[in-house]
Amino acid sequence: MDDEYLNLNKLETFNEIANESNLKILENNQLSTLEYNVILKNIENMAREYLNDLEHEFKSRSTLGKIKLLTLSYADVSYKSKGAELGSYSYNRIQVDDRLNDSDVISTLIHELSHHLFDEIFEQILMYVWEIEKSDALEAYVSFTLGTNAVFILMNEYCAHSVEGRFIPHGYQNYGSFNKILTEEFDLKKDSEAIFFALILGNSIADDIIHILENFIDDNLRREIRQVYKDDYSAPPSYDQILLEKKEILDDETKVSQMHMMLMSGIALAKNKESAEVFSTIKDGFISNNS
Numbered sequence: 001m002d003d004e005y006l007n008l009n010k011l012e013t014f015n016e017i018a019n020e021s022n023l024k025i026l027e028n029n030q031l032s033t034l035e036y037n038v039i040l041k042n043i044e045n046m047a048r049e050y051l052n053d054l055e056h057e058f059k060s061r062s063t064l065g066k067i068k069l070l071t072l073s074y075a076d077v078s079y080k081s082k083g084a085e086l087g088s089y090s091y092n093r094i095q096v097d098d099r100l101n102d103s104d105v106i107s108t109l110i111h112e113l114s115h116h117l118f119d120e121i122f123e124q125i126l127m128y129v130w131e132i133e134k135s136d137a138l139e140a141y142v143s144f145t146l147g148t149n150a151v152f153i154l155m156n157e158y159c160a161h162s163v164e165g166r167f168i169p170h171g172y173q174n175y176g177s178f179n180k181i182l183t184e185e186f187d188l189k190k191d192s193e194a195i196f197f198a199l200i201l202g203n204s205i206a207d208d209i210i211h212i213l214e215n216f217i218d219d220n221l222r223r224e225i226r227q228v229y230k231d232d233y234s235a236p237p238s239y240d241q242i243l244l245e246k247k248e249i250l251d252d253e254t255k256v257s258q259m260h261m262m263l264m265s266g267i268a269l270a271k272n273k274e275s276a277e278v279f280s281t282i283k284d285g286f287i288s289n290n291s
């Protein structure tokens with residue numbers, strides 16, 4: 001991000017990342033909104049560079065093929081043939097069930113890609129603040145921070161459903177996994193503040209991811225997606241889930257500051273042996289998927 005040449009470090013262990021000195025650096029270096037927007041632009045450019053080389057192939061692909069190519073510019077995609085879940089995301093790898101019809105594969109790919117980009121944004125913030133390269137350990141650290149806090153998990157899920165909902169036809173929106181986490185892990189009354197926080201920040205980050213993806217899923221491609229839904233579904237859409245969509249988002253300043261707090265909370269959590277073990281399991285996941 002800097003013009004001058006930087007010889008960047010790679011942090012490889014939990015202790016190299018989650019220590020007092022890094023905590024101090026993070027504490028004192030909250031991103032400006034300008035820096036945050038540069039990070040979003042860089043993430044957009046990852047897909048742009050990947051797809052530029054494949055311009056002809058992209059155009060000649062089916063609608064699903066185009067969405068798959070876009071997804072591949074950020075993460076691995078593989079297929080599964082068992083289990084109730086439509087798809088899943090872990091350690092830079094997206095899995096989709098191969099028994100779904102095209103429209104459901106499309107929405108699942110966009111949903112899981114959003115989970116990936118959610119993590120990617122936080123990774124890029126830390127890489128920028130600590131002036132380090134991406135490593136398995138850094139990715140594991142972000143996964144650990146975002147994945148061991150129920151509020152962050154709820155936020156991530158709301159974000160993914162909102163991004164997915166943006167690109168599929170009106171009336172097919174689905175907040176299934178969000179609702180599941182909400183009812184299983186939260187008390188609607190007691191936790192109302194935490195839930196509200198998760199929704200608003202999740203929606204704000206969703207808005208950033210939507211802006212990145214709109215560069216590639218343009219009006220034409222969205223029209224194609226609508227057609228795929230028409231071909232797949234004879235049943236009319238149902239509108240009860242779309243009521244979960246939110247318009248409200250945070251201003252950039254507040255959003256960046258809350259994301260900063262989320263990253264700080266990971267370090268505070270990371271101080272015991274149990275955390276070190278969770279971290280090491282996550283890191284093994286990244287090592288095996290990244291190689």
Ligand SMILES: [Zn+2]
Nearest residue numbers: 115157160177
């Ligand atoms: Zn999800």
